[in-house]
Amino acid sequence: MPYLDRQNRICGFLDIEENETCGKFLRRYFILDTQANHLLWYMDNPQNLAIGAGAVGSLQLTYISKVSVATPKQKPKTPFCFVINALSQRYFLQASDQKDLQDWVEALNRASKITVPKGGSVPPATEITKAPVVAQAQERKPQVAYKTEIVGGVVVHTPISINQDGGEGGEVAAHPLLRRSQSYIPPSAARPPAGPPPLKSGFCVKQGNVRKSWKRRYFVLDEFSISYYKCEQDKEPLRSILLKDVCKTHECLVKSGDLLMRDNLFEIITSSRTFYIQADSPEDMHSWIRAITAAVQALKTRPREMSFVRCPSAARPGGSSGPSQPRPAAE
Structure with missing residues (x-):
């Protein structure tokens, strides 16, 4: 879901078609900056990229002539898809659900000062003719x-x-x-389910323990632990946090240093360490907090012997079933 960051910009993840009519969508992090009059997209949240890493794409808001939901004829196999018409190009983007789709379409229309035409009216042509030839060439240069x-x-x-x-x-x-x-990632490449079914899974950004660097990890929460992996296809986790060791999970409100500019940040407090995790949106952050808190509470109500049924690691098909040793470096 799009959200407002500390600079009052609308941010969030969307899938964008690499080239018009190619049908291949890539996940990118979008920033709608009305002050700078640009829509920018990055490989990931810029807070998680190396210093100096720039946007992989941009679009000036004054070039936008129309933002609307894509018709089944335009993208018959792409749900929650919308199209941005700018100059002579069309940008097809895919949201995660219907609400995400509506929020982005409304935000882009507001930012470009466009109202959805009712009687076939079109925006003033002056906004389009302002585009210099050089800028138009830059939009077509990839x-x-x-x-x-x-x-x-x-x-x-x-x-x-x-x-x-x-x-x-x-x-x-x-x-x-x-x-x-x-x-x-095609469905065939995803790992088959094993062990207890996951209660929640998805990508978040986690702070390392030693170097304090921020890296994107794939998290899986089940009824006994929350584990994180280097990528979704990995069979062995980098680390598993046993829910019986979790003391509290809540939004991180007291921030300092590197944490100060982090949005959607929550912390998992255990008996030995505090894990700082950044979600992609406020909704995702609260969803993780609720899910982890509920899983910890459910584990406490189980008979004591049930806590030892599952081994500490979240084993994956083809991986070892023994305890997983966490990597001592920056994880």
């Missing part, structure tokens, strides 16, 4: 392909240049840190 590799079990997209004859050239200058893509 002539960059991406080489897909698997590094340490993580899908990585590396930009590569394309020669005019269609061949691939050398790799373009990329950011020193490889960024993990959040592109669509």
Whole structure:
């Protein structure tokens, strides 16, 4: 769901079609900045990217002529899809649900000072003609392909240049840190269920224990523990936090240092450590807090011997069933 950050910008995750009519959607973090008159999208929340990492795409709000829900004819197999018409281009984006779709369409319409036409009226043409030729060329310039590799079990997209004859050239200058893509994962690649069914799962950003760096992890909550993985396909967690050790889970209101500018931050307090976790939206944060609190309470009401039925690790198919040792480095 879109939310307002500390700078009063509307933010949130959406899936955007890589190229019009290609049908491939990539997950990106969007920032609607009305003060700067831009819609920006990043590989991830900029707070989690390396210093200096810029937006991977942008659109000036004054170029937008219409924002509307995509028709079944335009995207028959893409639910919760909407389209942004800007100059001679169309941007197709996919929301997570119906409310997310409505919120984004309304926010973009308000930001670009557009009301949904009732009688076929169109916005003033002056907003479109203001666009300089150079800026229009920049909107059409993404002539960059991406080489897909698997590094340490993580899908990585590396930009590569394309020669005019269609061949691939050398790799373009990329950011020193490889960024993990959040592109669509086919159902066949997802791990099959094993052990207790998960009560909740999804991506969050967690602060490391030693280096205090922030990294995106895939969290899985079940009735005995909350585990986090380097990516969704991993079979062994980086660490499992036993619910019997959790003392309290709540929103982090007292912040200092690096935590000060973090939105949607909550903490899991255990007997040995406090885990700081950042969700993608306020709704997601409160959902995690409710789910973890309910699971801890449910575990306390179980017979004492039930606490020892499940081993400490959240084993995955093909992985070892023994206890998982947490990585001592930055996790």
